[in-house]
Amino acid sequence: MNKKYLLGLVLGMLISSLVPVHAVGITVSTDAAEYERGDTINIQVGGITQTGEFLYLQFKDPSNNIKWVKQYSISATGTWYINFIIPSDWNGGTWTIHVKEGASTAVSTTFELNVPVVSPAAGSRVIIPTPDDIEDMTDLGAANTLAELDPEDSADILSEVTLEKAVDILELMDPTLVTQILSEMDTDTATAILELMNKSKAVEAIAGLSTDSAVSILEDMSSSDVAGLMEEAVKSGDVDQFSEIINEMDEDTAAGILLDMDPESGADLVVGMAQNNLNEAAKRVEAAVKKRLGETDPAKAQEIIDKIAATLENADTDTLVDIFIEIANLPATPSTVATVLEAMELTKTLDVVSAWVNTGSLEELAEVFSYMSDGFLDTLWPAMASAERNALFPYLDSVTVAKLPQMGEFQVSELSVSPASVQAGAVVTISVKVSNTGAEAASYTAVLKVDGSTEATKTVTINAGQSTTVSWTTSKTTAKTYSVSVDGLTGSFTVQAPPQPAAFTYSNLLVNPSTVETGSPVTVTVAVSNTGGQSGATTVELKVNGAIADTKSVTINAGSSTTATFTVTKSTAGTYTIGVGSLTGSFTVQAPPQPPQDNTMMYILAIGVVLVAAIGYYLYSQRKSQ
Amino acid sequence: MDDSTLVFTIDVKKLVAIFFLASITIVTLYTYTTALLAFIAPYPGDYPLDVTSSGSYTTDNTAESSFTRGETVRIKATLEKGTDYWTSYPDYTSYTSFSGTTSYRVFITILDLNNKPVKFYTSTGALSPGESKNYQTDMPTTSSFTSGTYTAQVLAWSTGLPDGVSETPTVTEFTFTIS
Numbered sequence: 001m002n003k004k005y006l007l008g009l010v011l012g013m014l015i016s017s018l019v020p021v022h023a024v025g026i027t028v029s030t031d032a033a034e035y036e037r038g039d040t041i042n043i044q045v046g047g048i049t050q051t052g053e054f055l056y057l058q059f060k061d062p063s064n065n066i067k068w069v070k071q072y073s074i075s076a077t078g079t080w081y082i083n084f085i086i087p088s089d090w091n092g093g094t095w096t097i098h099v100k101e102g103a104s105t106a107v108s109t110t111f112e113l114n115v116p117v118v119s120p121a122a123g124s125r126v127i128i129p130t131p132d133d134i135e136d137m138t139d140l141g142a143a144n145t146l147a148e149l150d151p152e153d154s155a156d157i158l159s160e161v162t163l164e165k166a167v168d169i170l171e172l173m174d175p176t177l178v179t180q181i182l183s184e185m186d187t188d189t190a191t192a193i194l195e196l197m198n199k200s201k202a203v204e205a206i207a208g209l210s211t212d213s214a215v216s217i218l219e220d221m222s223s224s225d226v227a228g229l230m231e232e233a234v235k236s237g238d239v240d241q242f243s244e245i246i247n248e249m250d251e252d253t254a255a256g257i258l259l260d261m262d263p264e265s266g267a268d269l270v271v272g273m274a275q276n277n278l279n280e281a282a283k284r285v286e287a288a289v290k291k292r293l294g295e296t297d298p299a300k301a302q303e304i305i306d307k308i309a310a311t312l313e314n315a316d317t318d319t320l321v322d323i324f325i326e327i328a329n330l331p332a333t334p335s336t337v338a339t340v341l342e343a344m345e346l347t348k349t350l351d352v353v354s355a356w357v358n359t360g361s362l363e364e365l366a367e368v369f370s371y372m373s374d375g376f377l378d379t380l381w382p383a384m385a386s387a388e389r390n391a392l393f394p395y396l397d398s399v400t401v402a403k404l405p406q407m408g409e410f411q412v413s414e415l416s417v418s419p420a421s422v423q424a425g426a427v428v429t430i431s432v433k434v435s436n437t438g439a440e441a442a443s444y445t446a447v448l449k450v451d452g453s454t455e456a457t458k459t460v461t462i463n464a465g466q467s468t469t470v471s472w473t474t475s476k477t478t479a480k481t482y483s484v485s486v487d488g489l490t491g492s493f494t495v496q497a498p499p500q501p502a503a504f505t506y507s508n509l510l511v512n513p514s515t516v517e518t519g520s521p522v523t524v525t526v527a528v529s530n531t532g533g534q535s536g537a538t539t540v541e542l543k544v545n546g547a548i549a550d551t552k553s554v555t556i557n558a559g560s561s562t563t564a565t566f567t568v569t570k571s572t573a574g575t576y577t578i579g580v581g582s583l584t585g586s587f588t589v590q591a592p593p594q595p596p597q598d599n600t601m602m603y604i605l606a607i608g609v610v611l612v613a614a615i616g617y618y619l620y621s622q623r624k625s626q
Numbered sequence: 627m628d629d630s631t632l633v634f635t636i637d638v639k640k641l642v643a644i645f646f647l648a649s650i651t652i653v654t655l656y657t658y659t660t661a662l663l664a665f666i667a668p669y670p671g672d673y674p675l676d677v678t679s680s681g682s683y684t685t686d687n688t689a690e691s692s693f694t695r696g697e698t699v700r701i702k703a704t705l706e707k708g709t710d711y712w713t714s715y716p717d718y719t720s721y722t723s724f725s726g727t728t729s730y731r732v733f734i735t736i737l738d739l740n741n742k743p744v745k746f747y748t749s750t751g752a753l754s755p756g757e758s759k760n761y762q763t764d765m766p767t768t769s770s771f772t773s774g775t776y777t778a779q780v781l782a783w784s785t786g787l788p789d790g791v792s793e794t795p796t797v798t799e800f801t802f803t804i805s
Contacts, residue, residue, distance in 0.1 A: 054791075054792050056783070056787055056790065056791075056792070058786060058787040058790075060786075066731075066748060066786045067746060068735065068743055068746055069733045069735065069748075069781065069783070069786075069787075070735070071781050071783075071792060071797050073796075083741075084743075085740065085741060085742040085743070087742065087743045087744070098786075098787035098788050099787075100787055100788065100790075100791075102791075103791055105788070106787050106788030106789075108788070147768075174766055176764070176766075211750075240749065240750065240751045240752075240759075241749055241750070244750050275727065275751075275752045276729070276750065276751075276752055277729070
């Protein structure tokens with residue numbers, strides 16, 4: 001019997017050993033251990049079984065940067081042979097090939113890429129210049145010369161010339177080439193060059209580097225210099241890449257950079273960091289807040305808090321909530337969030353708290369509340385919407401609940417928005433009636449939201465049974481309809497586009513009469529119309545023969561007209577041109593006709609003389625006759 | 627006891643033998659069954675990202691597939707995360723609704739007419755459902771570029787190897803010529 005059992009056992013083991021119970025996995029190898037640029041590598045991938053899956057292939061350079069990838073759909077099992085030509089710009093050293101089938105574990109192999117140093121042969125067109133040659137060339141000539149060389153050679157040469165010369169040359173080169181050259185330099189030299197380079201050029205060059213290389217270089221630069229580059233990167237739209245870089249940097253260094261950036265750019269970067277890796281972003285924001293702990297001067301510590309608060313205020317509320325929740329979940333850090341929320345504008349804090357309540361992460365928010373100061377809770381708690389208070393209250397611990405301000409019973413009604421339609425920039429008054437329906441005097445904070453964002457808050461203290469009107473004024477410059485809400489009451493107002501300024505046109509130029517005698521007046525009239533959207537004044541200039549002869553000031557309402565009248569008198573005969581604006585006319589001045597000669601006096605005088613003579617003669621003849 | 631009754635006498639040794647043989651049989655059957663199921667399991671075709679557009683452009687962003695040596699070829703691609711996908715298998719259809727943010731590494735590779743790599747670009751990003759992002763890289767065609775047809779490929783993985791897996795259902799490929 002024992003022999004039969006033993007035989008059965010052996011047979012069973014033999015049978016089970018023949019069963020192919022598991023796939024062995026893929027293997028990878030190359031047809032040689034060493035290659036040169038331009039060689040073809042034959043990569044052999046064996047053990048492929050997962051038809052319909054992907055086969056992944058990846059090359060990493062000696063610095064562990066990804067330099068090439070390929071992806072194949074697996075159509076056949078067994079062994080695959082993949083040929084790959086080594087590019088002429090790949091660096092020498094040990095390269096790694098990773099291969100992976102579907103979601104299985106990747107396998108890898110390495111090969112050496114030999115880059116022989118070749119002295120230029122006589123008559124060769126490629127002559128490697130010395131650093132002195134480059135110093136003697138113009139910047140553009142040097143840039144063109146180096147562009148023809150291997151980046152490694154260019155890096156060696158530029159490392160030997162003056163820093164300023166190297167910067168001037170690199171700024172003239174294609175950013176891709178600059179990246180390749182910087183990659184070949186030692187970190188200190190690359191850092192020194194990037195610190196001096198034009199920021200936009202430096203950002204382009206850094207964007208081409210691998211994340212690891214970029215991190216190494218940026219960590220050697222001063223935080224203010226890196227902050228400047230980050231601001232440039234934000235402006236040029238490279239937020240994603242630089243967000244990844246700063247998320248890879250040492251937390252303390254990254255925090256210093258965030259504090260050195262302007263708040264708007266810093267906010268964009270923080271949002272990008274959160275999208276890239278929320279946890280890493282949260283750690284760096286937290287590190288920035290904790291920088292205050294290293295300050296012995298309370299004023300400087302407060303400056304740090306105010307700076308990070310100003311930066312975060314510019315980030316969108318949803319991202320901010322995500323970051324805060326992540327920070328709150330980090331070990332022993334809810335107090336950091338409480339510190340920032342206290343330093344931020346109350347309106348932004350209210351928006352964050354409101355959005356946080358909506359996420360349902362109320363335990364984290366309650367823990368943050370437990371670290372808030374009594375004074376801040378006195379302001380924040382009444383300003384929250386009652387629905388938000390009710391949602392959060394059950395999660396607050398007894399110590400925090402004891403610190404909350406007493407809340408009266410209030411009723412808000414009679415929301416008034418006046419006027420309902422205004423010009424851009426005009427003031428809109430919003431008011432509500434707040435009634436204390438409780439049994440004792442209490443304070444109430446009314447929150448005004450415009451388009452869903454908290455615009456302002458106002459706290460009033462009202463005796464029991466009394467009411468008061470809470471009013472705000474606001475003005476908006478963008479033409480649109482704005483929604484208004486105050487503690488659940490809603491309304492709206494519309495801002496209209498500003499009217500066109502006054503614009504004046506002239507028409508119907510009349511010159512009357514068209515012909516006058518010298519010294520006679522000529523009346524010139526012209527219609528002036530205001531075709532703009534606003535009332536306005538203008539000075540109408542009358543030109544006679546091109547020279548301003550008279551002016552009239554007129555004030556005209558939008559869409560109205562008036563007539564400007566001028567009187568012109570000329571003592572010299574001739575034709576005169578009249579001009580008002582682009583309108584022209586003319587009049588003619590003539591000399592007056594000679595008046596007929598009047599001899600009456602002469603006749604009277606002659607008759608008088610004759611009469612005197614006759615009387616004299618009569619008297620003389622009478623005396624003589626006596 | 628009548629003639630139709632069979633009587634088995636199982637002593638301790640027989641019991642041990644039966645248990646041993648039964649164990650081998652169960653292990654063997656389990657191994658075969660799981661291997662068979664793994665072999666016939668449907669291809670998991672649900673990928674969160676798609677390359678919704680890609681192509682070659684001039685530096686003033688005009689679509690162009692023919693370039694003269696000396697010009698700069700601008701390669702552009704748009705990556706989008708869908709909100710949901712239907713995936714058809716031979717015997718059934720799968721519906722997938724995506725939520726949350728997908729982080730990825732996008733690659734743009736360009737091969738010359740001899741399949742020699744001439745340009746490689748990579749960047750990382752993250753997309754939420756319904757969101758899309760644009761990527762571009764410029765390739766100056768210096769005197770070393772030979773005339774012919776060049777092939778550009780756009781693909782996105784979750785990250786680089788050894789951990790990365792594809793985030794798009796296919797590799798997007800297009801060609802352009804340099805004369």
